[in-house]
Amino acid sequence: MSVATIRKRNGSIEPFNADKLNKWAEWAADIDVDWSSVVLEACRKCYDGCTTEDLHNAMIAACVDMETIQHLKMAGRLYIGALIKDTFGSLDNIPTLPQMYSNMVSNGLWAKMDYSKEELNYLQTVIDHSKDFETNLTEIKQIVDKYAIVDRVDKKVKETPQFVYMRMAMGNMEKMPKGRRMEDVVKLYSYLSDKKINAPTPFSINLGTPKKQYASCCVTTTLDTAESLAAADHIAYMMTCASAGIGSHIKTRSKGSKVRQGAVVHQGKLPYYKVSQSVVGANLQSSRGGAMTMHFNCLDPEIMDLLALKNVQTVEQKRIKDIDYSFGYNEEFARRVAKNEKWMLVSYESCPELYEAMYEGNQDTFIKLYQDIEQNNSIHKVFVDAREIAVKALKEGVETGRMYLHRTDEMNRHTPFKDKIYSSNLCQEIALPTKGYESVKELYKQAEGNGEIGLCSLGAIVLGNTTEQDYEDVAYYTVLMIDNVIEIMDYPFPQLGYTAKKRRSIGVGMTNMAYDLAKNGYDYSSKGSKQYIHMLAERHSYYLHKASLRLAKERGNCEWIDKTKYVDGRLPIDTYCKEVDSIVNGTLKYDWETLRKDIMKQGGIRNSVLEAFMPNESSSVATGGTNSIYPIRAIKVIKTSGTNKNLFIAPESDVLYYESAWDISTKDMIDVYAIVQKFTGQAISADLYIKYGTNTGDRNIGVRELLTNFLYLTKMGLKTRYYVNSSTAVEDQKGCSSGGCTL
Numbered sequence: 001m002s003v004a005t006i007r008k009r010n011g012s013i014e015p016f017n018a019d020k021l022n023k024w025a026e027w028a029a030d031i032d033v034d035w036s037s038v039v040l041e042a043c044r045k046c047y048d049g050c051t052t053e054d055l056h057n058a059m060i061a062a063c064v065d066m067e068t069i070q071h072l073k074m075a076g077r078l079y080i081g082a083l084i085k086d087t088f089g090s091l092d093n094i095p096t097l098p099q100m101y102s103n104m105v106s107n108g109l110w111a112k113m114d115y116s117k118e119e120l121n122y123l124q125t126v127i128d129h130s131k132d133f134e135t136n137l138t139e140i141k142q143i144v145d146k147y148a149i150v151d152r153v154d155k156k157v158k159e160t161p162q163f164v165y166m167r168m169a170m171g172n173m174e175k176m177p178k179g180r181r182m183e184d185v186v187k188l189y190s191y192l193s194d195k196k197i198n199a200p201t202p203f204s205i206n207l208g209t210p211k212k213q214y215a216s217c218c219v220t221t222t223l224d225t226a227e228s229l230a231a232a233d234h235i236a237y238m239m240t241c242a243s244a245g246i247g248s249h250i251k252t253r254s255k256g257s258k259v260r261q262g263a264v265v266h267q268g269k270l271p272y273y274k275v276s277q278s279v280v281g282a283n284l285q286s287s288r289g290g291a292m293t294m295h296f297n298c299l300d301p302e303i304m305d306l307l308a309l310k311n312v313q314t315v316e317q318k319r320i321k322d323i324d325y326s327f328g329y330n331e332e333f334a335r336r337v338a339k340n341e342k343w344m345l346v347s348y349e350s351c352p353e354l355y356e357a358m359y360e361g362n363q364d365t366f367i368k369l370y371q372d373i374e375q376n377n378s379i380h381k382v383f384v385d386a387r388e389i390a391v392k393a394l395k396e397g398v399e400t401g402r403m404y405l406h407r408t409d410e411m412n413r414h415t416p417f418k419d420k421i422y423s424s425n426l427c428q429e430i431a432l433p434t435k436g437y438e439s440v441k442e443l444y445k446q447a448e449g450n451g452e453i454g455l456c457s458l459g460a461i462v463l464g465n466t467t468e469q470d471y472e473d474v475a476y477y478t479v480l481m482i483d484n485v486i487e488i489m490d491y492p493f494p495q496l497g498y499t500a501k502k503r504r505s506i507g508v509g510m511t512n513m514a515y516d517l518a519k520n521g522y523d524y525s526s527k528g529s530k531q532y533i534h535m536l537a538e539r540h541s542y543y544l545h546k547a548s549l550r551l552a553k554e555r556g557n558c559e560w561i562d563k564t565k566y567v568d569g570r571l572p573i574d575t576y577c578k579e580v581d582s583i584v585n586g587t588l589k590y591d592w593e594t595l596r597k598d599i600m601k602q603g604g605i606r607n608s609v610l611e612a613f614m615p616n617e618s619s620s621v622a623t624g625g626t627n628s629i630y631p632i633r634a635i636k637v638i639k640t641s642g643t644n645k646n647l648f649i650a651p652e653s654d655v656l657y658y659e660s661a662w663d664i665s666t667k668d669m670i671d672v673y674a675i676v677q678k679f680t681g682q683a684i685s686a687d688l689y690i691k692y693g694t695n696t697g698d699r700n701i702g703v704r705e706l707l708t709n710f711l712y713l714t715k716m717g718l719k720t721r722y723y724v725n726s727s728t729a730v731e732d733q734k735g736c737s738s739g740g741c742t743l
Helices: 018-028 035-045 052-064 071-089 096-104 117-124 129-134 137-147 160-173 179-191 199-207 224-240 270-281 331-338 350-355 364-375 386-399 407-414 471-488 492-503 513-519 526-557 576-582 593-600 666-678 705-716
Strands: 003-008 013-015 217-221 245-249 291-297 324-329 341-345 382-385 401-405 452-461 505-512 636-641 644-649 687-691 725-729
Touching: 003 052, 003 452, 018 035, 018 052, 035 052, 052 137, 071 129, 071 137, 071 576, 071 644, 096 117, 096 160, 096 350, 129 160, 129 644, 137 160, 137 199, 137 644, 160 179, 160 199, 160 471, 179 407, 179 471, 224 245, 224 270, 245 386, 331 364, 331 386, 331 705, 341 364, 341 386, 364 492, 364 666, 382 386, 382 687, 386 401, 386 705, 401 705, 452 471, 452 492, 471 492, 471 505, 471 526, 471 636, 505 526, 513 526, 526 593, 526 666, 576 666, 666 705, 687 705
Parallel strands: 217 245, 245 291, 291 324, 324 401, 452 505, 687 725
Antiparallel strands: 003 013, 217 452, 341 382, 636 644
């Protein structure tokens, strides 16, 4: 054994006492783990004269090296034990909630909230610190590293996980009626700490603190004027400062078009994209700059340049590599791709009405206008092979990883909104109406303006942890949590707050689906599994609608409910893509017709839209589950967040079978997304997966396969497609590299 002496925290040196280390290890190995081997490995990792902290960290590292679920649980107990000792002095010295509240408020770390001593004392009986000792290292480290209040200079953690959850619940429910407030705080605390509700990062960090920045994602468009373009830049700058990811759509003419009746030649979209890149990169969000996905469509004469903006082979003057891009298309474009026909490119300046018609759910107007302009010789246009554009977009998606897809007509057809939707967001799960502002000044008006920013607050329900019996209540408290945030959020400018409160758009997803499927004996490929996924998606949407209806009865409908189809009795089951019926039995399990009658009697619901499926890459680690509705890419992966690395092992993978993403056909994966999209008012961060062989020659995907997948996802009604992930036959050990607007 290499350790003979150790250095105490006060600097004194004393002989190493193996019994003390053994007691720590034996306590931490409350579960069935051979703790003695962990101690021996920790001693081998250390040196003579090391600190007690070094030894403790070596035991944690030894557990992680074992790469088993049980050892991660032991590591979690070691970690939380040391954290509590370092933060509060000892395991027996955890402060009461009233003591913690008083200390944190006096230091300006928690907000001063309207809770009486009696209420704080009651909540003290509710908070359960034993839950922290049942949590594995991966979850605890994620919560502490990313969500807990920490002095980053002195590296002192101020909160343990249960205090984080109680802070969030108290901050969120503070304004609830006092007759029910304690019940609401307890319910939200319980659902958060029991990992049934997955809260977005801004909620976890800021709820219950003096900071009230909770925005998850923001969507903008412009008018074709210099003033409107400037307003969009201001929105992107301010929302990046507010920690939101940006989905942008710049509606302006193309390169070579006339400005001021030809006095100036328009320079196209690239200069504006460069400004957008600078705007979102100017301010840090934690340790990185902001992030944006820019959306354009297949009519644009600059299309081939726009599709190559991230490609390393593009000349430096034309490369704009620090933002992401999404290619917009409609069913008519896909039809011409399938038939290998020509496609017309035309500037927005020449044919604004055609451009606008592309963003309508009913494409009859678009097709008529397209045919008329096609025959009109007075309008300048260019014809190219539709398939050439599609192949370029699809190849860029594979090669750069950051060329996404959004379908302009389907986003505007299968939606509760009556107003026009121009784009998705950073991660492609949002589909909200936007209008360009006439100037920056308009953003600071207190009343309704001519423009609109799409703001969506996110959340998710954790499958596998939430049962059929409590799903309705969990859904209600998820929607209530987000609705409260919409009320208490600090908005960077008045117009954002005005439209956000009028719309009350939310996006609640599901996460941990891969575990839930494995737990119940399902995969992603079989017909029976797809039928089960249909039930999950239906249940999710149904109870979200019931929750929003309940809130509407308690608080009133959202003020712009007349701008949605809910006032007409529309539900997701009315407008879904009927091709889904070819892959599952579409028989509904829940009583939608009674729900429809109740919604119409109420005149609507509390929210304009309810469902969206985000990646959950970061927050799923904190809830100990697989992320979003995705399959796993490996049983064991290293999840990275900033400079922190965290070993994640799929839950119960020692006893459950998980189908790997690399073994699921693209068709089956599209089927899964199509089933979920059936019940989704917004969109899905829909990832696809390609597994290459080990030989260099195997690492290309054929054009036929690209086009087949593209046409199939179009046929099945997907609104968006996010990453095309790729892997060689070597086991993939990396998590999602998004770094963007994830829960």
